[in-house]
Amino acid sequence: MSTHDTTTAALRPRVWATLQARDAAALIDFYTGAFGFTATARHDDADGRVAHAELLWPEGAGGIMLGDHTPGRAWSREPGTAGTYVVTADPDALYRRAAGHGADIVRPLETTDYGAREFTVRDPEGNLWSFGDYPGA
Template sequence: MTDSQAPAPQVWPTLKANDARALIRFLVEAFGFEETVVHGEGDTVDHAELSWPPGGGVMLGSVRDDPGNPWNDLAPGSFGGYVVTDDVDGLYARAAAAGAEILRKPADTGYGSRDFTARDPEGNLWSFGTYRGAPRRG
Protein backbone atom coordinates (compact mmCIF):
# COMPACT_ATOMS: atom_id res chain seq x y z
CA MET A 1 0.00 0.00 0.00
CA THR A 2 1.51 3.36 -0.97
CA ASP A 3 1.12 6.52 1.11
CA SER A 4 -1.53 7.81 -1.30
CA GLN A 5 -3.54 4.63 -0.69
CA ALA A 6 -3.20 4.67 3.10
CA PRO A 7 -6.57 4.83 4.85
CA ALA A 8 -7.61 8.06 6.47
CA PRO A 9 -7.01 8.25 10.24
CA GLN A 10 -9.74 6.51 12.21
CA VAL A 11 -8.56 7.44 15.72
CA TRP A 12 -8.53 11.14 16.57
CA PRO A 13 -7.15 12.29 19.93
CA THR A 14 -9.28 15.23 21.05
CA LEU A 15 -8.45 18.32 23.12
CA LYS A 16 -10.49 21.10 24.69
CA ALA A 17 -8.99 24.58 25.01
CA ASN A 18 -9.73 27.80 26.85
CA ASP A 19 -8.31 29.66 23.85
CA ALA A 20 -8.62 27.21 20.95
CA ARG A 21 -7.57 29.68 18.27
CA ALA A 22 -4.33 30.46 20.14
CA LEU A 23 -3.71 26.75 20.69
CA ILE A 24 -4.16 26.08 16.97
CA ARG A 25 -1.63 28.80 16.12
CA PHE A 26 0.82 27.37 18.66
CA LEU A 27 0.50 23.75 17.49
CA VAL A 28 1.06 24.84 13.89
CA GLU A 29 3.99 27.14 14.66
CA ALA A 30 5.75 25.18 17.40
CA PHE A 31 5.16 21.57 16.39
CA GLY A 32 4.37 21.70 12.67
CA PHE A 33 0.76 20.51 12.63
CA GLU A 34 -1.22 21.69 9.62
CA GLU A 35 -4.58 23.43 10.00
CA THR A 36 -7.05 21.32 8.04
CA VAL A 37 -10.40 22.78 9.07
CA VAL A 38 -11.70 25.17 11.72
CA HIS A 39 -15.42 25.73 12.31
CA GLY A 40 -16.74 28.43 14.61
CA GLU A 41 -17.43 32.11 15.01
CA GLY A 42 -15.26 34.73 16.67
CA ASP A 43 -13.17 33.32 19.52
CA THR A 44 -15.19 30.09 19.68
CA VAL A 45 -13.98 26.99 17.86
CA ASP A 46 -16.79 24.45 17.55
CA HIS A 47 -14.56 21.90 15.80
CA ALA A 48 -11.05 21.94 14.37
CA GLU A 49 -8.82 19.33 12.79
CA LEU A 50 -5.06 19.60 12.65
CA SER A 51 -3.18 17.13 10.48
CA TRP A 52 0.23 15.67 11.29
CA PRO A 53 2.13 15.72 7.97
CA PRO A 54 3.28 12.05 8.06
CA GLY A 55 -0.27 10.92 8.94
CA GLY A 56 -2.96 11.22 11.59
CA GLY A 57 -3.97 14.32 13.46
CA VAL A 58 -5.90 15.78 16.37
CA MET A 59 -9.28 17.41 16.82
CA LEU A 60 -9.94 20.23 19.22
CA GLY A 61 -12.54 22.76 20.26
CA SER A 62 -13.26 25.57 22.68
CA VAL A 63 -14.59 25.07 26.16
CA ARG A 64 -18.16 26.34 26.02
CA ASP A 65 -21.43 26.18 27.90
CA ASP A 66 -23.21 23.17 26.42
CA PRO A 67 -25.22 21.40 29.17
CA GLY A 68 -25.46 17.66 28.77
CA ASN A 69 -22.50 17.39 26.39
CA PRO A 70 -20.10 14.80 27.87
CA TRP A 71 -17.15 16.47 26.11
CA ASN A 72 -17.54 19.35 28.57
CA ASP A 73 -16.00 17.04 31.18
CA LEU A 74 -12.71 17.03 29.26
CA ALA A 75 -10.66 19.67 31.05
CA PRO A 76 -8.29 21.89 29.07
CA GLY A 77 -4.70 20.81 29.57
CA SER A 78 -5.60 17.20 30.37
CA PHE A 79 -4.40 15.68 27.07
CA GLY A 80 -1.17 13.79 26.60
CA GLY A 81 -0.02 12.45 23.26
CA TYR A 82 2.91 10.79 21.55
CA VAL A 83 3.66 11.82 17.96
CA VAL A 84 6.11 10.07 15.63
CA THR A 85 8.71 12.17 13.85
CA ASP A 86 11.93 11.36 12.03
CA ASP A 87 13.52 14.69 13.04
CA VAL A 88 13.38 14.83 16.83
CA ASP A 89 16.22 17.31 17.18
CA GLY A 90 14.91 19.65 14.49
CA LEU A 91 11.41 19.57 15.95
CA TYR A 92 12.82 20.17 19.44
CA ALA A 93 14.64 23.27 18.17
CA ARG A 94 11.47 24.51 16.45
CA ALA A 95 9.32 23.94 19.55
CA ALA A 96 11.83 25.61 21.88
CA ALA A 97 12.16 28.60 19.53
CA ALA A 98 8.34 28.97 19.48
CA GLY A 99 8.20 29.07 23.28
CA ALA A 100 7.08 25.53 24.10
CA GLU A 101 7.80 24.58 27.69
CA ILE A 102 10.38 21.83 27.31
CA LEU A 103 10.00 19.21 30.03
CA ARG A 104 12.50 16.70 28.69
CA LYS A 105 15.20 17.46 26.12
CA PRO A 106 15.93 15.02 23.29
CA ALA A 107 17.41 11.78 24.55
CA ASP A 108 17.79 8.20 23.43
CA THR A 109 15.60 5.65 25.21
CA GLY A 110 16.23 2.04 26.15
CA TYR A 111 13.66 0.84 23.62
CA GLY A 112 15.30 2.38 20.56
CA SER A 113 13.59 5.75 20.33
CA ARG A 114 14.89 9.29 20.50
CA ASP A 115 12.33 11.66 21.95
CA PHE A 116 11.54 14.83 23.87
CA THR A 117 8.55 16.10 25.84
CA ALA A 118 6.97 19.57 25.85
CA ARG A 119 3.90 21.28 27.28
CA ASP A 120 1.68 23.56 25.20
CA PRO A 121 0.17 26.82 26.54
CA GLU A 122 -3.03 25.01 27.61
CA GLY A 123 -1.01 22.53 29.70
CA ASN A 124 -1.23 19.47 27.40
CA LEU A 125 1.78 17.15 27.27
CA TRP A 126 3.33 16.23 23.93
CA SER A 127 6.08 13.69 23.38
CA PHE A 128 7.70 13.50 19.96
CA GLY A 129 9.88 10.55 19.09
CA THR A 130 11.16 8.13 16.52
CA TYR A 131 9.44 5.05 17.99
CA ARG A 132 6.64 3.94 15.64
CA GLY A 133 5.10 1.35 17.94
CA ALA A 134 5.32 -2.40 17.97
CA PRO A 135 4.38 -4.27 14.80
CA ARG A 136 0.70 -5.17 14.59
CA ARG A 137 -0.15 -8.78 15.22
CA GLY A 138 -1.59 -10.57 12.22
Template sequence: MTETAASPAQTTPTPQVWPTLRARDARALIDFLVAAFGFEEVVAYEDGGVIHHAELSWPEGGGIMMGQAREEAGNPWTLTPGTFGGYVVTSDPDAVHDRAVAAGAEILQGLHETDYGSRDFAARDPEGNLWSFGTYPGHAR
Protein backbone atom coordinates (compact mmCIF):
# COMPACT_ATOMS: atom_id res chain seq x y z
CA MET A 1 0.00 0.00 0.00
CA THR A 2 1.41 3.40 -0.89
CA GLU A 3 0.86 6.64 0.94
CA THR A 4 0.78 10.15 -0.41
CA ALA A 5 0.88 12.96 2.07
CA ALA A 6 1.10 16.70 2.08
CA SER A 7 2.90 18.50 4.86
CA PRO A 8 0.88 21.58 5.82
CA ALA A 9 1.92 23.31 9.02
CA GLN A 10 -0.28 22.29 11.94
CA THR A 11 -1.96 25.55 12.96
CA THR A 12 -5.40 24.28 14.00
CA PRO A 13 -6.36 21.57 16.47
CA THR A 14 -6.54 18.01 15.17
CA PRO A 15 -10.21 17.17 14.45
CA GLN A 16 -11.88 14.87 16.92
CA VAL A 17 -15.03 14.24 14.84
CA TRP A 18 -14.50 13.03 11.29
CA PRO A 19 -17.40 13.05 8.85
CA THR A 20 -16.78 10.24 6.37
CA LEU A 21 -17.87 9.41 2.85
CA ARG A 22 -17.28 6.89 0.10
CA ALA A 23 -16.65 7.71 -3.54
CA ARG A 24 -16.91 5.82 -6.80
CA ASP A 25 -13.67 7.54 -7.84
CA ALA A 26 -11.94 8.71 -4.67
CA ARG A 27 -8.93 10.24 -6.45
CA ALA A 28 -11.17 12.35 -8.70
CA LEU A 29 -13.29 13.47 -5.75
CA ILE A 30 -10.23 14.40 -3.69
CA ASP A 31 -8.86 16.44 -6.59
CA PHE A 32 -12.26 18.15 -7.02
CA LEU A 33 -12.64 19.01 -3.32
CA VAL A 34 -9.14 20.49 -3.29
CA ALA A 35 -9.60 22.50 -6.50
CA ALA A 36 -13.21 23.58 -6.08
CA PHE A 37 -13.60 24.17 -2.36
CA GLY A 38 -10.07 24.51 -0.97
CA PHE A 39 -9.76 21.37 1.13
CA GLU A 40 -6.16 20.22 1.64
CA GLU A 41 -5.13 16.62 1.04
CA VAL A 42 -3.31 15.36 4.11
CA VAL A 43 -2.89 11.68 3.31
CA ALA A 44 -4.18 9.07 0.85
CA TYR A 45 -3.42 5.35 1.20
CA GLU A 46 -3.69 3.67 -2.18
CA ASP A 47 -3.26 0.09 -3.25
CA GLY A 48 -3.67 -1.03 -6.84
CA GLY A 49 -5.36 2.19 -7.89
CA VAL A 50 -7.88 2.07 -5.03
CA ILE A 51 -7.78 4.69 -2.29
CA HIS A 52 -8.58 2.81 0.91
CA HIS A 53 -8.31 5.81 3.23
CA ALA A 54 -7.78 9.52 2.72
CA GLU A 55 -7.93 12.55 4.97
CA LEU A 56 -8.64 16.07 3.82
CA SER A 57 -8.33 19.03 6.15
CA TRP A 58 -10.32 22.24 6.06
CA PRO A 59 -7.88 25.17 6.42
CA GLU A 60 -10.08 26.86 9.03
CA GLY A 61 -10.33 23.69 11.16
CA GLY A 62 -11.73 20.18 10.90
CA GLY A 63 -11.62 17.67 8.12
CA ILE A 64 -13.18 14.68 6.41
CA MET A 65 -12.14 11.10 5.78
CA MET A 66 -13.00 9.11 2.68
CA GLY A 67 -12.26 6.02 0.70
CA GLN A 68 -13.15 4.25 -2.50
CA ALA A 69 -16.51 2.45 -2.50
CA ARG A 70 -15.78 -1.24 -2.72
CA GLU A 71 -17.32 -4.55 -1.77
CA GLU A 72 -15.66 -6.03 1.30
CA ALA A 73 -17.12 -9.13 2.91
CA GLY A 74 -17.84 -8.51 6.57
CA ASN A 75 -17.22 -4.75 6.44
CA PRO A 76 -20.11 -3.00 8.23
CA TRP A 77 -18.86 0.41 7.08
CA THR A 78 -20.56 0.48 3.72
CA LEU A 79 -21.68 3.97 2.78
CA THR A 80 -23.39 4.69 -0.51
CA PRO A 81 -21.45 7.16 -2.67
CA GLY A 82 -23.18 10.48 -3.18
CA THR A 83 -25.24 10.42 0.03
CA PHE A 84 -23.08 12.70 2.19
CA GLY A 85 -24.10 16.21 3.18
CA GLY A 86 -21.99 18.63 5.18
CA TYR A 87 -21.92 22.22 6.39
CA VAL A 88 -18.47 23.82 6.34
CA VAL A 89 -17.77 27.01 8.25
CA THR A 90 -15.72 29.61 6.44
CA SER A 91 -14.89 33.23 7.14
CA ASP A 92 -14.99 33.98 3.39
CA PRO A 93 -17.88 32.22 1.65
CA ASP A 94 -17.62 34.58 -1.31
CA ALA A 95 -14.08 33.40 -2.07
CA VAL A 96 -15.04 29.73 -1.67
CA HIS A 97 -18.08 30.28 -3.90
CA ASP A 98 -16.00 31.98 -6.60
CA ARG A 99 -13.43 29.18 -6.44
CA ALA A 100 -16.17 26.55 -6.70
CA VAL A 101 -17.75 28.27 -9.72
CA ALA A 102 -14.35 28.58 -11.42
CA ALA A 103 -13.75 24.84 -10.89
CA GLY A 104 -17.13 23.95 -12.41
CA ALA A 105 -18.98 22.97 -9.22
CA GLU A 106 -22.74 22.65 -9.51
CA ILE A 107 -24.10 25.53 -7.43
CA LEU A 108 -27.47 24.58 -5.94
CA GLN A 109 -28.07 27.78 -4.03
CA GLY A 110 -26.13 30.97 -4.68
CA LEU A 111 -24.67 33.26 -2.08
CA HIS A 112 -27.33 34.58 0.23
CA GLU A 113 -27.91 35.96 3.70
CA THR A 114 -29.80 33.70 6.09
CA ASP A 115 -32.34 34.78 8.70
CA TYR A 116 -29.86 33.70 11.40
CA GLY A 117 -27.09 36.01 10.18
CA SER A 118 -24.95 33.70 8.06
CA ARG A 119 -23.76 34.18 4.50
CA ASP A 120 -24.13 30.83 2.75
CA PHE A 121 -24.16 28.94 -0.54
CA ALA A 122 -24.72 25.30 -1.44
CA ALA A 123 -23.13 23.05 -4.06
CA ARG A 124 -23.08 19.43 -5.24
CA ASP A 125 -19.84 17.59 -6.00
CA PRO A 126 -19.43 15.23 -8.99
CA GLU A 127 -20.31 12.20 -6.80
CA GLY A 128 -23.62 13.81 -5.77
CA ASN A 129 -22.68 14.85 -2.21
CA LEU A 130 -24.19 18.09 -0.91
CA TRP A 131 -22.01 20.83 0.55
CA SER A 132 -23.08 24.03 2.24
CA PHE A 133 -20.54 26.71 3.10
CA GLY A 134 -21.23 29.66 5.36
CA THR A 135 -20.20 31.90 8.16
CA TYR A 136 -22.44 30.42 10.88
CA PRO A 137 -20.06 28.75 13.38
CA GLY A 138 -22.75 26.96 15.38
CA HIS A 139 -24.32 27.96 18.63
CA ALA A 140 -21.91 29.22 21.31
CA ARG A 141 -21.11 26.64 23.95
Protein backbone atom coordinates (compact mmCIF):
# COMPACT_ATOMS: atom_id res chain seq x y z
CA MET A 1 0.00 0.00 0.00
CA SER A 2 1.27 3.47 -0.88
CA THR A 3 1.95 6.00 1.82
CA HIS A 4 1.35 8.87 -0.61
CA ASP A 5 -1.76 11.00 -0.23
CA THR A 6 -4.35 9.90 -2.78
CA THR A 7 -7.02 12.49 -2.01
CA THR A 8 -5.82 14.78 -4.78
CA ALA A 9 -4.61 12.03 -7.13
CA ALA A 10 -6.84 13.23 -9.96
CA LEU A 11 -5.04 16.58 -9.92
CA ARG A 12 -1.53 15.13 -9.96
CA PRO A 13 0.53 14.53 -13.11
CA ARG A 14 0.09 11.15 -14.74
CA VAL A 15 3.10 11.43 -17.05
CA TRP A 16 6.55 12.61 -15.99
CA ALA A 17 9.39 13.33 -18.37
CA THR A 18 12.63 12.25 -16.69
CA LEU A 19 15.98 13.89 -17.35
CA GLN A 20 19.48 13.81 -16.03
CA ALA A 21 21.74 16.81 -16.26
CA ARG A 22 25.36 17.81 -15.92
CA ASP A 23 24.12 20.81 -13.87
CA ALA A 24 20.58 20.11 -12.68
CA ALA A 25 20.41 23.24 -10.51
CA ALA A 26 21.10 25.46 -13.53
CA LEU A 27 18.63 23.50 -15.66
CA ILE A 28 15.92 23.96 -13.01
CA ASP A 29 16.54 27.71 -13.11
CA PHE A 30 16.34 27.67 -16.91
CA TYR A 31 13.08 25.68 -17.00
CA THR A 32 11.37 27.89 -14.45
CA GLY A 33 12.56 31.11 -16.08
CA ALA A 34 12.37 30.34 -19.81
CA PHE A 35 9.40 27.95 -19.86
CA GLY A 36 7.44 28.74 -16.70
CA PHE A 37 7.64 25.34 -15.00
CA THR A 38 7.03 25.48 -11.25
CA ALA A 39 9.60 23.79 -9.00
CA THR A 40 7.68 21.80 -6.39
CA ALA A 41 10.38 19.56 -4.87
CA ARG A 42 14.15 19.42 -4.69
CA HIS A 43 16.30 16.99 -2.75
CA ASP A 44 20.07 17.39 -2.75
CA ASP A 45 22.50 14.63 -1.83
CA ALA A 46 25.29 14.96 0.74
CA ASP A 47 27.58 16.50 -1.90
CA GLY A 48 25.06 19.23 -2.73
CA ARG A 49 24.13 17.71 -6.09
CA VAL A 50 20.47 17.50 -7.09
CA ALA A 51 19.42 13.92 -6.36
CA HIS A 52 15.78 14.49 -7.33
CA ALA A 53 13.67 17.47 -8.33
CA GLU A 54 10.11 17.86 -9.58
CA LEU A 55 8.79 20.65 -11.78
CA LEU A 56 5.14 20.97 -12.78
CA TRP A 57 3.78 22.36 -16.04
CA PRO A 58 1.40 25.15 -14.94
CA GLU A 59 -1.11 24.53 -17.74
CA GLY A 60 -1.87 20.89 -17.11
CA ALA A 61 -1.21 17.55 -15.53
CA GLY A 62 2.38 16.98 -16.57
CA GLY A 63 5.80 17.52 -15.14
CA ILE A 64 9.51 16.84 -15.15
CA MET A 65 11.60 14.81 -12.73
CA LEU A 66 15.30 15.46 -12.95
CA GLY A 67 18.58 15.26 -11.14
CA ASP A 68 22.30 15.36 -11.66
CA HIS A 69 23.70 12.60 -13.85
CA THR A 70 25.31 9.73 -11.99
CA PRO A 71 26.83 7.23 -14.43
CA GLY A 72 26.35 3.58 -13.58
CA ARG A 73 23.14 4.01 -11.59
CA ALA A 74 20.02 2.17 -12.57
CA TRP A 75 17.91 4.41 -14.81
CA SER A 76 21.01 6.39 -15.79
CA ARG A 77 20.71 8.24 -19.10
CA GLU A 78 23.11 10.49 -20.93
CA PRO A 79 22.28 14.18 -20.38
CA GLY A 80 21.13 16.19 -23.37
CA THR A 81 19.45 13.38 -25.30
CA ALA A 82 15.76 13.94 -24.48
CA GLY A 83 13.03 15.38 -26.66
CA THR A 84 9.66 16.52 -25.29
CA TYR A 85 6.50 18.11 -26.72
CA VAL A 86 4.50 20.31 -24.32
CA VAL A 87 1.00 21.61 -25.04
CA THR A 88 0.44 25.29 -24.28
CA ALA A 89 -2.63 27.48 -24.73
CA ASP A 90 -0.50 30.44 -25.84
CA PRO A 91 2.52 29.41 -27.92
CA ASP A 92 3.17 33.01 -29.01
CA ALA A 93 3.57 34.26 -25.44
CA LEU A 94 5.68 31.26 -24.45
CA TYR A 95 7.90 31.77 -27.50
CA ARG A 96 8.54 35.37 -26.47
CA ARG A 97 9.30 34.25 -22.91
CA ALA A 98 11.71 31.49 -23.99
CA ALA A 99 13.49 33.76 -26.48
CA GLY A 100 13.71 36.51 -23.84
CA HIS A 101 15.48 34.07 -21.50
CA GLY A 102 18.05 33.19 -24.16
CA ALA A 103 16.68 29.82 -25.25
CA ASP A 104 18.46 28.39 -28.30
CA ILE A 105 15.74 28.56 -30.97
CA VAL A 106 15.94 25.46 -33.20
CA ARG A 107 12.66 26.03 -35.07
CA PRO A 108 11.02 29.45 -34.85
CA LEU A 109 7.36 29.87 -34.03
CA GLU A 110 5.27 28.85 -37.03
CA THR A 111 1.90 27.50 -38.05
CA THR A 112 2.25 23.91 -39.23
CA ASP A 113 0.48 22.36 -42.20
CA TYR A 114 -1.91 20.69 -39.70
CA GLY A 115 -2.84 24.07 -38.18
CA ALA A 116 -0.84 24.06 -34.94
CA ARG A 117 1.30 26.96 -33.65
CA GLU A 118 4.62 25.46 -32.58
CA PHE A 119 8.30 26.14 -31.94
CA THR A 120 11.33 24.15 -30.81
CA VAL A 121 14.23 25.14 -28.56
CA ARG A 122 17.34 23.41 -27.25
CA ASP A 123 17.99 23.75 -23.52
CA PRO A 124 21.48 24.40 -22.09
CA GLU A 125 22.09 20.64 -21.75
CA GLY A 126 21.11 19.89 -25.37
CA ASN A 127 17.58 18.49 -24.85
CA LEU A 128 14.99 19.48 -27.45
CA TRP A 129 11.69 21.03 -26.36
CA SER A 130 8.78 21.65 -28.70
CA PHE A 131 5.88 23.75 -27.49
CA GLY A 132 2.61 24.17 -29.30
CA ASP A 133 -1.14 24.23 -29.14
CA TYR A 134 -1.65 20.80 -30.75
CA PRO A 135 -3.24 18.62 -28.02
CA GLY A 136 -3.13 15.37 -30.00
CA ALA A 137 -5.77 13.60 -32.06
